Amino acid sequence: MKPYNRRLRILCLLLPMLCLSLLRPVPELRADPSAGASTDDREILQNSLSVVEIDREIERITAQQETIQQELNKLSGQLEDKLLQIQDQQSRAGAVIRSYYMGEREGLLVAVLSAKDLGSLIHMYDVYDMIMEHDRTVLDAYQSEYKEIKNTKLAMEKKTADLEEMKSNLIEQRARVSALQQKVDQGIASSSDPEALKKMIEEFTLYWENVGLNEVKTYFNALASAMNDLPEFIQNQDGAIRTNGTTYNIDIKEDDLNAFLRSKNDLFKQFAFHFGEDEITASGQSGTLSLEVQGHYSVEEQPQNSIMFHVDKLVFNGYELPDTTCRQMEEEFDLGFYPQQIVSFVKATEVKSTDKNLHVTLKLSM
Template sequence: MTSKLRATLVSILLAAQLALPPAAASAEGTAPTDTETQELVQKGLTIFEIDKEVARLNDQDAAIGEQIKQNESNIDKQQGQVDTTRKHAGKVLRAYYTGERDSIWMMLFSVRSFTDALRMFEYLQMIVRNDHHALNTYTDSVKKLTSLQDDLTKSRAKLQETKANYLTQRERLVKLQEELDRQLAASTQAEAIASQIKSLNDDWKEKGIPVVREYLDSLSQGFRELPQFLAKDSKYMDLSNPKNLLIQMGDTDFNNYLYAKSDLLKHLSFTFEEGYITAKGKKDDVDIAIEGKFDLVQQPDMNEVRFTVNKLQFNGYQLPDTTIADFSKDFQLGFIPKKFISQLDVTQVEMRKGLIVVKLKLSL
């Protein structure tokens, strides 16, 4: 083949290539990098969890709707009860206002024997008891009606909150799903990535969730009993200065305390950092990472030191905020020193490198 012919064929091939539409020129799409694949799988897990939250909110919406219907029915019945008792109470009040009851009491002075006086007095006592019962019944029925109306107002407010949250999460879900569908459509590895997404979601559902719930259940008990443990050892409590009462505990001692409480927690290790806490652990093929902090939660009777989870990872993948919020409803991670040391209450919590510092005050 001559050089001129070779050049002509190359020119024709280039022209044909340029004439093809972009989709044909790039075959079926582009192969994603490992990072891009991980991002797509991460998005699939997020969608899976938010979809659960949307379903939960939908069920909650239906349950609150039924509760509102029941409240409205109870209010109608109670309104009838109020009307009935109001009539009885009105008769009693009119009797006292018109002097009818006074004339009955005057009958005591017309009796001719002590026996008749006792009978008349018992009769008058019965009238008074019935009068009191009528008035109390009316008062109680009004209170119950007011309580039912308050419940209805709260239920309607809760319903509006649930609907707003549902719409927010639903919009978030639709947006993420559209992004994922679009990205998969542009990938040559769409089928393989979809398989990875399903595998991760199944692993999280079947393995990850049970292990995380076990961890949180053990931590909940360990945190709750922590003040009792601290009070037994003076090295953790500095009460020498009444103006600067302290609880101090390092992360090594904290881990040892938890390990003594539960064999499961031996798979988890806490590290105290400046302003936050990390916890990492692996049980079988479930790798869990938690990031959070201890916060002061002020309450009317006694303050609480509560562990707030800000991030949760499963096998290197981040769980969304809806998952963390769902776990937080089921497990209370915190401790209240005043329950074990009644004279002391918490005023401040500080997270330092390797150390947690809880400041206290006398509360007599």
């Protein structure tokens, strides 16, 4: 019995471990499956990566369409309710306006003025004031309901325009995916080893979705976090801010910015910014992972005055990602900075990059 009991106890100990091992996800791929791929195969992989990313954009647009359609349906219901409410207010307001037009309120005023003693005057004035207040309430209610209807209609028009733009964008992206997928299929068909190429594409797609995209987002998140502290860095940097009357000039040197970023996160020890003529490049490598971001800054007024970074090109491990991924990174991560956090009474009017220097011009905000 003792050996049996011992085996039973061992089984009881191993069973939970076995269950946990089954529940544990498959380890992520850490090495790029495309390493050593031929030039032709890399072109096919480039197209397959674009297909994956544009497919993600299609999913995002489709989800947004559904959300906007729900909002549009809700606004439509609100508009119907408002139209019913305003019919009653319109009738009340019409009666008030007619009473003024017909001179009925003038009689009330005459009655107040013809009061024979102070007590009668006060009483008549209270009655007159109460009627006037009621009139104002009716007219204000009508005006408020009418304004809400106008705002609801404008909101519906905006949502309808957004929906139409998204539908057009969706058609365009689907056409892009179809064309790219056709190139991928043709490349596989003409390959000397189609099955091996298919397997490489599958592994590379998994690698991108499980490792690559997360790494790209990790760097963008670190950059966005560091940008929050950029105003403080500029204020503490000797000579970074110069004044000339009502104009403020900010100069950020490439080396100073890179030193600042490295002080904020160890990720930037292998990652650096370079300022060129109207172009900014950020690139780096960690192990087998490499990332390059090319973009530019611009002055934006909406929703507030700011210096915003636009991603023009995004390259991961030598593969250029489609513009949809660039736009997504821009939307998800704020890499801009806000001059009024540096000097509260100014606004940015110009930003330009030259060799190893970023220059921002600020003017007094009147």
